[in-house]
Amino acid sequence: VAEPGTFNGSMAKxxxxxxxxxxxxxxxxxCYTSQDCMAFWTQMTGPIAGxxxxxxxxxxxxxxxxxxIDExxxxxxxxxxxxxNGDWAQKKKQKARQGQSQMDAFLVEFNSWKLMASASDDLAILCLEQAINPEVLRLMHHLGKRKDTYKEHITELWLVATGTPMDIGATPWQGKGKGPPKDKSHIMCFRCSLKGHYRSECPKQAQ
Structure with missing residues (x-):
């Protein structure tokens, strides 16, 4: 039997x-002796395996x-x-959080994990609702846009997060002389996740 060579820590090898x-x-x-494990260890090199x-x-x-040897x-x-890959994708999906990511980019990444993990629609929707910006989720429920199928669910999420900005319960300001400007301090931008402006007004969209 040829010598197996060394192992440098590469998982692929x-x-x-x-x-x-x-x-x-x-x-x-x-038969194996008590110290045959040294044959394994002495062939391991590199900063990790070594x-x-x-x-x-x-x-x-x-x-x-x-x-x-078995141990x-x-x-x-x-x-x-x-x-x-499926296990990895499942763990990524379960631990995912949108954070500062834009909704469209996050949904693309999340959907790739769902496909790799072969996850059911119900589980994917549950993980997605735990991961997305809670402001988006609340708005989606308020508008009655939550869907039962995964494909429709992510479509509505994208529309709610990237569509026409809304300030629920507020009367739109029609311009100078037609009412006071609205206080936007509580408005959250679904592009950059900062408050004080809508997505359509986000300074980052021109970047």
């Missing part, structure tokens, strides 16, 4: 290296208690095995 390393150890001895291996070697050299591989798998 970990699976192949671990399989080759295990086969190499089995071919080298008739430092991990040095820490493991120092610890077990100090106490003389050596793990089995070594299980621990390595938990640290270096590439994460399934």
């Amino acid at each position: 970990y699976e192949e290296w671990a399989i080759r390393m295990r086969a190499y150890c089995k071919a080298a001895v008739h 430092n991990y291996a040095h820490a493991k070697l120092d610890f077990h050299l100090a106490n003389g208690n050596w793990p089995t 070594v591989v299980a621990d390595l798998n938990s640290r270096f095995w590439p994460m399934n």
